[in-house]
Amino acid sequence: MAPPITHTDRAASRPRRAGRTSAVQTVLAFGALIVMGVVFSIASPNFFQFDNVVGILLATAVNGVLALGVTFVIIAGGIDLSIGTVMSLSAVMTGIVITNWQLPIPLGIAAGLATGAVAGAINGVIIARLALPPFIATLGTLSVAKGLALITSGLRPIYFTDTPSFNELAMGSLIAKLHPSLEIPNLVLFLFGAAVVAGFALNRTILGRYTFALGSNEEATRLSGVPVAGWKIAVYAVSGLFAGLAGVLIAARLDSAQPSLGFGYELDAIAAAVIGGTSLRGGTGTILGTVIGAFVISILANGLRILSVSQEWQMVVTGVIVILAVYLDIVRRRTQEHA
């Protein structure tokens, strides 16, 4: 009989890198980012112009923040389709507090964030306590949030004309004050700030640990004594909170709360997370990957626009890319399972 050590070690050395798949895909996504950058800058001299780069950063910011939140939900094995319309509802709430009620800007921001967090928590309760499938639950709240945004705004955009400093929050440039030639709007700083917070929450806190555990094996997590329903609600609340932040940011950027804007944003955000290596089966994903994924989407859109491809075709291309990214994830898992 062979000594046990050699036997088990041989079996263990068979590589089954389930934990590293998202890292692989993150690298792939980063490679795609560089390839696209090279292709587009060869195709058009305008691509690497400072103004265009700032445009890409701006375009990435709001979608990126949404994608950060939904990354938590997807890692936890769920999905959140309501983030786009929750974003516009949050923007409207911020507008109501600041413009209609003439309250201070910080209160407006708090109202926007709270709206998002509450909407997310409601999603969580429906999914964790009433046991609805996440897809259906958040499809329902998508419609609810869209309707509420239109009702509360009276179907009209709310402008922040009396409070120019609100717009300044997003479109002013702290960097330009230090370095006058680099006029990069603050909105971009919000994206990276939010990404750092999200990365910390996902990798260093108890919330992040249970996010992975839920998506990887919910039953084992429950049997370990973790109150899974509560943590699931928390995960959806996080997604809502980021949607709320995105709402505040988009309102500040556009200097107005547009009640009918958010529908469709959820797909770009989910696409960003998936392209960045977050698996729709749950259990794996990284914040860095999601940020890269968000850039992949906005660079693609930007590059296609520079090449005068119509917006309709951009939608087609984005859809195809998402399908490819998910398919890649499935293929990789299948090969691992048979390894």
Next chain:
Amino acid sequence: MRDAMLAMEGIDKSFPGVRALHRARFELRAGEIHALVGENGAGKSTLMKVLAGVLRRDAGTIRLDGEPVALGSPRAAQDLGISIIHQELNLVPHLSVAQNIFLGREPRRWPRFVLDERAQGDAARAVLARLRAGIDPRAPVSELTVAKQQMVEIAKALSINARVLIMDEPTAALTTPEIAELFRVARELRAHGVGIVHISHRLEELPEIADRITVMRDGETIDTLAMADITIDGIIQRMVGRTLYEAAPAIPDLAEHEVVLELRGVTRGRAIRDVSFTLRRGEILGFAGLIGAGRTEVARAIFGADRIDSGEILVRGRRARIRSPHDAVRLGIGYLSEDRKRYGLALGMAIETNIALATLGRCVGWFGTVDTTRTHAMARRYVDSLKIRTPSLRHLARNLSGGNQQKVVIAKWLAADSDILLFDEPTRGIDVGAKSEIYHLMNELVRQGKSILMISSELPEILRMSHRILVMCEGRITAELPGGSSQEAIMAHATRYAGAASAGERMDRPTSPTRTSDGPTDHAH
């Protein structure tokens, strides 16, 4: 005699339609390894899930150190030092070993929501060192072997200072050296005063590891004995009981009949290993074994639901390439799933539609419309001939009784001209009256020249119906027995009890179901 650390008395537990436990009792001392055995469905796992707080008991008392305890949740049981290692390991694959060990009890630092990975890693290393298992606490659990994953579960139990450790079939998926390693760890824990419950189907390993043994049957506790006081034959007798015995079937002489299905060395991963057998026209071939022995996997492989890694399948003497259920149906193979509600029936559709489901392609009229006159006539014919009791053909399958539902599935395959029928647990969840109708129907079908491969976990059913019996254990065919063999012989082969296995020689390609000696415990006649 030492007092019991843990005592369970009069435990009742029912699920809808099933009484899983009836006044079951169990006791465990500190520092003993206590084996818990019984057939599938005897209630072993249910009893232990009650103890671990996974299931709530309907009645009964549980005392720990003489004090009654409630055990309302896994957490409550853990807090009392009761830990269970489930049969299907409950680890989180994407997290590391250390993260799994402390899942739900993560060390934190200021502020309270921030994890202290270093403290967790140190604590995990300390626990793993006690087991001397050579596992890196940083490794993702998905990269470990099953044996090492089990060690992680044990480490998890140790880290909560478990006094009671329940292991539900821990050796089922392990190799011999891995089992030796597991037993070494178990003995070490016993020396430290931990009480270990060892649920196992491998009876031959029990004398080596267990101090005492409790046998369960039909949800009741039959006996608790010192391991030294009982033989394996004695255990098997208590597991099987002297329950109702059916007359042995009249076994037709099928030697002249054509072989309609033959498997040669079929292998699929660990589930099916080198399986070879033949099925003749007009034969009922019983497939006995414990749940998880690989019987359903064999049926699925024949039906094309799963790919095989190697080996060949011959249908009516010709090598068949079955790559999908569609291929199987065209070759005249029909499969009655063990879970008819999930895989066998479209519950929300009419009986007529269900019967025609596998043959709809033949009932298509112009422009892809379904020729309802034909489906109607076909359904009428089978409802009459199989005596399916239903108010109308439009009745929904959901509203039929279990026995009639099963007949609808049979009708579906008969309508598709299947003459090789794979019956997987055909009478599960069906009442006694309907069972005998299904048996009658099966006998009628083979008389008409159909062939049936019947998987069943109910030994009386296997013995009553089969012309020939194959026993599977851990993916292999461990014995071929004649129809009307004994429950004891089947159990012995299903649990790979070596003493009996040598008596009933395995034959790969038998010519006829000859009666061989079934060893010392043959009560068939």
